[in-house]
Amino acid sequence: MSDNRLNDNEISALLQAFDEVNETNASSLKQSTTFKALLISINIYFFSFVSIYFLSVNGLIDTPGQALENEGLRSALSARSHVIFWILSILNISAYFNIGFRTVCLTMFIYVLNTVIDNIVLFYELLSFEHRPYVTSFVFSLPLTLVGVVWMGIVFQNGVDREET
Amino acid sequence: MIKKLQLSNLFWISLAINYLFAIMVVYAFLTVPDTIFDIENPEHALAAFKLTYVRAVIVTFVLIAYPIVLFKSRKYITLFTFGLTAWVVALYIDDNLVLYRLIEYPSRGLVVFLQAVRPIVIACLIWMSFELTFKNYKKH
Numbered sequence: 001m002s003d004n005r006l007n008d009n010e011i012s013a014l015l016q017a018f019d020e021v022n023e024t025n026a027s028s029l030k031q032s033t034t035f036k037a038l039l040i041s042i043n044i045y046f047f048s049f050v051s052i053y054f055l056s057v058n059g060l061i062d063t064p065g066q067a068l069e070n071e072g073l074r075s076a077l078s079a080r081s082h083v084i085f086w087i088l089s090i091l092n093i094s095a096y097f098n099i100g101f102r103t104v105c106l107t108m109f110i111y112v113l114n115t116v117i118d119n120i121v122l123f124y125e126l127l128s129f130e131h132r133p134y135v136t137s138f139v140f141s142l143p144l145t146l147v148g149v150v151w152m153g154i155v156f157q158n159g160v161d162r163e164e165t
Numbered sequence: 166m167i168k169k170l171q172l173s174n175l176f177w178i179s180l181a182i183n184y185l186f187a188i189m190v191v192y193a194f195l196t197v198p199d200t201i202f203d204i205e206n207p208e209h210a211l212a213a214f215k216l217t218y219v220r221a222v223i224v225t226f227v228l229i230a231y232p233i234v235l236f237k238s239r240k241y242i243t244l245f246t247f248g249l250t251a252w253v254v255a256l257y258i259d260d261n262l263v264l265y266r267l268i269e270y271p272s273r274g275l276v277v278f279l280q281a282v283r284p285i286v287i288a289c290l291i292w293m294s295f296e297l298t299f300k301n302y303k304k305h
Contacts, residue, residue, distance in 0.1 A: 076263050083263070106244070111251070114252060121212075121215050
């Protein structure tokens with residue numbers, strides 16, 4: 001039986017060969033400031049709304065008005081916060097590893113656009129800054145994130161773009 | 166003209182299934198009987214009706230725009246198909262996980278059938294997206 005184990009020099013040569021690949025994949029650090037600002041803003045925006053929802057629905061904080069008294073609105077918000085959590089997680093992972101970021105951006109854009117349409121069609125009569133400031137501000141500020149997602153997709157630089165420039 | 170696009174037979178079959186489904190959705194919406202609100206929760210039926218109205222308008226637009234984009238640009242049809250797939254999946258998730266307490270579709274035969282075949286339509290769209298993204302395309 002032949003002895004096919006690698007020695008230390010060969011292992012270090014292999015590791016050095018893959019160093020470049022790792023550097024290319026972890027490209028999020030080389031993105032523009034605009035991209036980083038947009039990514040952080042979108043994360044903060046969704047994280048704060050989802051946190052407020054879960055804290056108030058579990059009675060840990062008081063939400064002003066009748067925000068979550070409507071059962072339909074509450075169940076829709078609950079399910080949407082779960083979906084948006086997973087989309088946001090995939091967005092961050094794809095941004096870090098530089099895999100299909102624009103595809104995830106497009107998916108997020110479509111999902112948020114669909115949410116905006118659904119909210120306007122189904123909940124328009126329930127929206128009021130006086131009675132439901134939390135939900136209303138969320139619904140009316142959601143279209144802004146559409147602009148943010150599109151902008152983020154445009155300014156994102158993947159490995160191919162950088163090599164061309 | 167169709168051969169120039171270098172797409173498989175499965176792609177065209179998937180496209181035909183999607184067109185058939187979309188036309189049936191529009192037909193089902195246009196021929197809604199007045200009795201759909203005679204249920205326990207007429208508000209839920211009204212919500213479903215309003216949502217379907219918006220969706221039917223978008224579907225009509227897609228039915229017209231898809232062949233135009235398909236024969237004009239390979240790059241944009243890939244994006245368009247991917248966006249369409251994402252939208253249909255989002256609708257499926259919305260109807261089954263998010264809005265299931267708010268909307269109620271009528272238990273009419275055609276609507277029940279359309280609800281049942283939705284996963285097949287999604288599978289066809291996913292196939293089309295994959296083929297457009299990964300199949301090599303040689304420009305003449």
